[in-house]
Amino acid sequence: MSDFLAMGGYGGYVWGSYAVFFIVLAIDALAPRAQRRRVLSELRGRLLRRRPRPTQVP
Amino acid sequence: MTAASTWSACAALVRRDLILVWRRRGDALNPVLFALMVIALFPLALGPEPEVLRRIAAGVVFVALLIAGLLALDTLFRSDYEDGSLEQLVLSPHPLSLLLACKIGVHWLTTALPLIIVAPLLGELLHLPAEVRWVLVGALLLATPLLSLIGAVCVALTVGMHRSGMLLALLVLPLYVPILIFGAGACNAAALALPHAAPLLWLAAALVVALVVAPLACAAALRISLS
Amino acid sequence: MNILTLWFHKLGSPPTFYRIAGWLMPWCYGLALVTGVAGLYGGLVQAPADYQQGDAYRIIFIHVPSAWMGLFGYFFMAANAFVALVWRIKLSEVLAMASAPAGASFTFITLVTGSLWGKPMWGTWWTWDARLTSELVLLFLYLGVIGLYHAIEDRRQAARAAGFLALVGVVNVPIVHFSVNWWNTLHQGSTVRLFGPSSIVPSMLWPLLLMAIATHLWFFGTVLARTRTGLLEVDGGKDWVRRIVLADDAGPSAPAASERSHV
Secondary structure (H helix, E strand, O other): OOHHHHHOOOOHHHOOOOOOOOHHHHHHHHHHHHHHHHHHHHHHHHHHHHOOOOOOOO | OOOHHHHHHHHHHEEEEEHHHHOHHHHHHHHHHHHHHHHHHHHHHHHHHHHHHHHHHHHHHHHHHHHHHHHOOHHHHHHHHHHHHHHHHHHOEEEEEHHHHHHHHHHHHHHHHHHHHHHHHHHOOOOOHHHHHHHHHHHHHHHHHHHHHHHHHHHHHOOOOOOOOOHHHHHHHHHHHHHHHHHHHHHHOOOHOOHHHHHHHHHHHHHHHHHHHHHHHHHHHHEEEHH | OOOHHHHHHHHHHHEEEEEEEEHHHHHHHHHHHHHHHHHHHHHHHHHEEEEOOOHHHHHHHHHHHHHHHHHHHHHHHHHHHHHHHHHOOHHHHHHHHHHHHHHHHHHHHHHHHHHHHHHHOOOOOOOHHHHHHHHHHHHHHHHHHHHHHHHHHHHHHHHHHHHHHHHHHHHHHHHHHHHHHHHHHOOOOOOOOOOOOOOOOOHHHHHHHHHHHHHHHHHHHHHHHHHHHHHHEEEEHHHHHHHHHHHOOOOOOOOOHHHHHHO
């Protein structure tokens, strides 16, 4: 196992690369999620402002 | 719309732009001064040894002129956009690409040509070898119209923005990379007494293509950003 | 033919695409994870060490697929921008702008992993090698597109302007590659080849291909996610968006729901 982690002495470079790969791709996948939440709340706000009281049958 | 009226429209546009530049002729010298100052910074930073300066002279002059041109690019449509004449240009019945080609031509004449004229002097400040001098001027004569044409497309895309300076550089510089490589490459090849015709011919070929395509692209970009 | 065009038109309509993308997205992510895990197992565990580079070559399993995706992403973006500008299809505008950040991420990964690979192999973090340089210019082109897109207020106009820039850039990509190659031969720079034209053994090839599939799927996953958000943004005032917004009450501004319960 430690052999596997050492990568023949290149461990830092190999695992560093893989860390960059996963971190950047994770950010790339999480960013749209945050953006979606922001857009939804913004649209909701605009919608509520336009119709201040949702007219519903009591 | 007859051909004659289109030509007279172009001529009127060129005359108007030239008059506008003439009225503010002090500003026209700014790019030259800027390039001169940038060139003066290099010996101060790297030391005055002629061998070092001779080695980098052509590339430094090329980059300095490229950046000076980039800074001047912003003025291409700015005043016309602000006083509304740019929209009149877009609405006019004449082909927009032709009118824009006239504008780009005048802009090149008034900003790039003075830079090319002082380029040998700037080279002399950096001990540019004599055999490279005319290659440099030739490369600049082919490269600067290309820079203006490609730059005009990007300016057209950013025309409505208030602070477009940094963004414009970000858009334009990657597109300038091949021109810089061939232009400065020709000078470096000449400095090493290698054949330098090929990169110059590539630049000439690119210029011919850009002369046709870039005004059309510029017109399309302008329509997008003014829509 | 008729059915096909009809289907195409339906797919191009934002609400339909929004629904289909929402269904497709988990599959993209899931399959990307499955193939990625298999590819990484093959690359990190199964494949033997390289006889020249030892274990350092294992960076190839992320570096090369990322480089492919960087280029693929740019061409995907430009193709969508072309469709958007010629036929004025709203969906293509959104798709083009959604692929820019994903492609830029992969290009960034390519540069960083290339430099991490170069340090032990070439002894330097960065070398002005032809491929590295053109990859750097590609990243600048991406950043220009993204910067222009975010600098313009109106979303549709921003997408069209940035898409136009992407089209200008796509003409530039082969020219940059050619000019940088020419420049490299003039300057006799380092021409270290990590892999000759020769062999890549099958035990190294199949993890590489699996990783290529995984990165493609991940790319499409994030592009679909961004496209969904972009469609909501662009179609802000439309009925179908209003329904989605009102159905999604889990957000921070929940008073709409509580107010309704009071009535």
